[in-house]
Amino acid sequence: MKRNIFLIFLLLAVACALPFLVSNYRTFQLTLVLVYAIALLGLNILTGYSGQISLGHGAFYALGAYCAAILMDKAGVPYWATLPAAGAVCFVAGFLFGLPALRLEGLYLALATFALGVAMPQLLKYHHLEKWTGGVQGIVIPKPEAPLGLPVNADQWLYFFTLFVTLVMFVLGWNLLRGRVGRALTAIRDHAIAAEAMGVHNALYKSTAFGVSALYTGVAGALGAIAVQFVAPDSFNIFLSIVFLVGIVVGGLASISGALYGALFIQFVPNIADEISKAAPWAVFGIFMIGFVYLMPTGVAGAVRLLLARRRTP
Amino acid sequence: MDAFLHQVLAGLATGGIYASLALALVMIYQATHLVNFAQGEMAMFATYLAWSLLNAGVPYWPAFLLTIGIAFVGGILIERVVVRPVESSPVLAIVVVFIALLVILNSVAGWIYTYTLKSFPSPFPQQAAFKYMSPHEIGAIGITLVVLAALYVFFRFTPLGLAMRAAAQNPESARLVGIRVGWMLALGWGLAAAIGAVAGMMVAPIVYLDPNMMGGVLLYAFAAALVGGIDSPGGAVLGGFLVGVLENVLGAFVIGNELKLSVALVLIVGVLLVRPSGFFGRVHVTRV
Numbered sequence: 278m279k280r281n282i283f284l285i286f287l288l289l290a291v292a293c294a295l296p297f298l299v300s301n302y303r304t305f306q307l308t309l310v311l312v313y314a315i316a317l318l319g320l321n322i323l324t325g326y327s328g329q330i331s332l333g334h335g336a337f338y339a340l341g342a343y344c345a346a347i348l349m350d351k352a353g354v355p356y357w358a359t360l361p362a363a364g365a366v367c368f369v370a371g372f373l374f375g376l377p378a379l380r381l382e383g384l385y386l387a388l389a390t391f392a393l394g395v396a397m398p399q400l401l402k403y404h405h406l407e408k409w410t411g412g413v414q415g416i417v418i419p420k421p422e423a424p425l426g427l428p429v430n431a432d433q434w435l436y437f438f439t440l441f442v443t444l445v446m447f448v449l450g451w452n453l454l455r456g457r458v459g460r461a462l463t464a465i466r467d468h469a470i471a472a473e474a475m476g477v478h479n480a481l482y483k484s485t486a487f488g489v490s491a492l493y494t495g496v497a498g499a500l501g502a503i504a505v506q507f508v509a510p511d512s513f514n515i516f517l518s519i520v521f522l523v524g525i526v527v528g529g530l531a532s533i534s535g536a537l538y539g540a541l542f543i544q545f546v547p548n549i550a551d552e553i554s555k556a557a558p559w560a561v562f563g564i565f566m567i568g569f570v571y572l573m574p575t576g577v578a579g580a581v582r583l584l585l586a587r588r589r590t591p
Numbered sequence: 592m593d594a595f596l597h598q599v600l601a602g603l604a605t606g607g608i609y610a611s612l613a614l615a616l617v618m619i620y621q622a623t624h625l626v627n628f629a630q631g632e633m634a635m636f637a638t639y640l641a642w643s644l645l646n647a648g649v650p651y652w653p654a655f656l657l658t659i660g661i662a663f664v665g666g667i668l669i670e671r672v673v674v675r676p677v678e679s680s681p682v683l684a685i686v687v688v689f690i691a692l693l694v695i696l697n698s699v700a701g702w703i704y705t706y707t708l709k710s711f712p713s714p715f716p717q718q719a720a721f722k723y724m725s726p727h728e729i730g731a732i733g734i735t736l737v738v739l740a741a742l743y744v745f746f747r748f749t750p751l752g753l754a755m756r757a758a759a760q761n762p763e764s765a766r767l768v769g770i771r772v773g774w775m776l777a778l779g780w781g782l783a784a785a786i787g788a789v790a791g792m793m794v795a796p797i798v799y800l801d802p803n804m805m806g807g808v809l810l811y812a813f814a815a816a817l818v819g820g821i822d823s824p825g826g827a828v829l830g831g832f833l834v835g836v837l838e839n840v841l842g843a844f845v846i847g848n849e850l851k852l853s854v855a856l857v858l859i860v861g862v863l864l865v866r867p868s869g870f871f872g873r874v875h876v877t878r879v
Contacts, residue, residue: 330683332628332690377864383682384626385867388813389860391628395810396856403849515806519690526687555706559698566691570684571676 292440301432305504306544308436311443312501313540317524318450318533319493324522325531326454327486328466329378330387333394335517337491339401339508341367341498346416346508347409356421356503360442363499364492371491375484394518401510415509418502439500446493451533453489462486463531494521516559523562526569529578538577597723598843599836604728605797605811606835607735611790612805612812613819613827614739615783620821622759622779623678625685629692630787631809633669635802636696637662637788638795639704642711651714655792659785666784670777700802711795731793738789739828742782746824755779807852811838814858820872830869834858 296304320334344366345359354362374393378386401410410416423434453459461482464472473479502508520543528539546565547558573580612630619627627633637658644654673692677684715730746752757765758775766772790812791805798804815834819826834855842851862869 324683328683330686332686377860380867381863384686385863387628387682387686388626388817389863392810392813392856392859395806396852399850399852404847516694519694522687522690530683556698556701559694560702563691563693563695563698566687566694567673570680570687570691574684 289444293437296429296433296436301430304432304436306548308432308439308504309501310537310540310544311436311439312497312504313521313524313543314536315443315446315500316494316497316521317528317536317539318447319490319495319497320521321525321528321531321533321536322450322454322462322493323486323490325525325529325535326459326466327462327483329483329487330383331390331490331518332387332515332522333390333392333397333518334490334494334521335513335515335519336393336397337367337371337494338498338501338517338521339397339510339513340370340491341495342502342508342513343401343410343416343498344495345499345502346418349418349503350411350416351409356418357438359503360496360499364496367495367498368488368492371495372484372488374491375487378487379480379483390518391515394515398510398514401513410510413510415507415512418506418508420506421503435504439504442496442500446496447533447536450493454533458482520562523566525576526566527576529576530574532576532578532582534581535576535578538581542577594843595840598839600723601728602836602839603832604724604731604835605794605839606815606832607732608790608794608797608831609808609811609815609835610828610831611735611738611786611793612808613815613831614742614824615786615790616812616816617819617821617824617827618779618783618786620816621824622755622776623674625674625689626813626821627783628686628689628809629696630783630812631805632693632696632700633662633666633784634787634791634808635805636700637665637784638711638791638800638804639700641788641792642704642709642795642800645712651712655714658792659788662788663781663785667777667781669784670780674780675773697802704800704802706802709800711792711800713796727796734789734793735828735831738786739824742786742824751778807855810852810855810859811835814855814862817859817862817869820869823869823871826869826871829871 295307299307316334316338319337320331323329323331323334341363344363345356348354348359348362349356378389381389402413404412420431421435421438422431423429427434429437454462461472461477464475464477465479465482469479524539524543525535526539527542528537529535542565546561550558550561569576575582612634615630615634616627619625619630640661641654641658644657645651649657669692673688677688713727713730715726717726746756754765754770755775755778757768758770758772759779762772765775790808794808795804798808811834812831815830816827817830818833819828819830821827837858838851838854841854842848846854
């Protein structure tokens with residue numbers, strides 16, 4: 278345990294030093310890694326821990342992003358204040374979608390969420406909402422500057438802000454999943470009826486898990502929108518939801534650290550594969566997905582755990 | 592009234608295509624109780640193969656049949672190589688494999704054929720003989736009905752069809768009477784891929800050929816399969832026509848074309864909530 282804490286502080290120190298060592302563009306990419314990590318943690322709460330498959334989490338990411346963009350653009354709300362709002366809206370939306378989803382299991386839930394993911398861009402383009410959403414053109418939002426005259430540029434500031442939010446979200450997530458709630462969710466995933474018999478309120482836990490998961494993804498969406506400075510319907514298509522799925526499968530299902538590995542994977546692997554062909558990242562994603570399901574179902578996090586365990590017991 | 596009739600009939604035509612793809616989904620669901628998310632991309636890929644054949648100078652109908660044959664073999668291969676190892680895995684693993692298939696087929700098609708739109712010819716004459724529907728629309732409906740009839744005859748009257756039904760309904764007993772259940776499942780995948788190829792070749796002249804052309808169509812096919820009952824082939828076809836008409840009429844008169852896909856979303860969630868077995872499906876009871 279002591280070693281783990283030491284490792285986490287080391288990781289934090291590296292994370293704080295990084296933006297001063299690399300270019301602004303790399304800093305921006307690292308910001309996105311953190312954003313994805315939050316979103317993946319959200320999806321992992323739902324799919325990894327409580328076993329409800331979502332193929333439509335891009336929709337909640339979009340909702341969060343649009344919340345932030347609309348609040349900043351139309352109401353002049355400062356960027357940091359949009360995060361709680363986006364989280365709250367997504368929690369409610371997720372909870373409400375989770376209620377009917379209670380009746381759906383496995384494949385059917387996957388189907389319903391898949392439909393949500395496919396339909397989302399069209400909903401965002403809907404012309405009666407254009408007044409707020411900006412229709413196909415989307416919304417451009419300004420980049421926040423560092424406050425109080427801190428000696429960092431805008432990219433670095435946004436990175437540190439995101440790092441702070443990520444830290445808070447991960448600590449909250451860790452507390453949530455390592456305790457009573459996490460155990461209850463895992464019990465529902467592994468045997469719903471047995472969990473019910475032990476006194477777990479299945480319906481409440483499952484729909485709350487949906488809400489919390491959407492909240493995480495929504496906060497990530499809001500941060501992502503601020504980092505990219507732009508939202509448009511077509512950047513939130515079904516493939517975004519699939520990217521998240523790739524992330525949790527590669528990073529490791531039902532694992533908190535897995536969200537980080539997955540985020541690194543979905544941010545940097547496409548960059549490398551892009552040099553071969555425009556279509557190559559997706560082929561690589563697909564092959565990795567199948568490969569991980571066949572060979573390493575616990576993902577990178579599982580492999581790391583295995584390696585550490587082997588080193589400790591020679 | 593004229594416009595309304597036109598929309599209904601045009602809806603029937605696209606509905607026929609949804610019906611074919613829904614039929615393919617039902618085929619695989621009946622055999623394996625899985626919903627194949629890659630069905631649309633398999634159809635798309637087959638359509639690209641047909642396009643290649645046509646470009647190589649093969650006349651339409653031979654190319655049509657050849658594509659169906661290739662799709663059939665491809666479907667069997669996919670079942671044998673990719674799906675079989677995860678057959679008894681948790682649902683999540685299976686969904687991930689299907690999604691992986693979806694993106695691989697999509698990106699490989701994009702890689703080989705690029706993402707620019709291509710036009711795909713229709714085998715039916717150009718000039719309109721009938722006021723409300725184009726010849727292609729009538730032809731697409733006709734082909735759907737032919738496929739449905741052929742499937743009905745195959746499953747109802749041939750020994751192989753009987754064996755496939757037996758394997759789907761009760762694998763253990765089927766195995767005991769000497770049916771090779773594994774191969775029957777593969778055959779089911781082959782048939783589904785072939786039907787999907789027909790759907791792809793029928794929809795391509797309408798939506799144009801591009802790697803993402805099947806996204807919306809697949810969603811409507813899901814809705815159609817669910818409306819009809821995911822384990823009922825006849826229901827799927829009826830559901831397909833119903834969804835096609837509903838989509839077109841609602842799109843034209845009520846909610847506008849922009850929200851067409853949401854019709855599918857509402858239908859899917861609505862049916863799953865109100866009547867999960869669809870109109871013609873059997874109600875499943877699970878023993879605890």
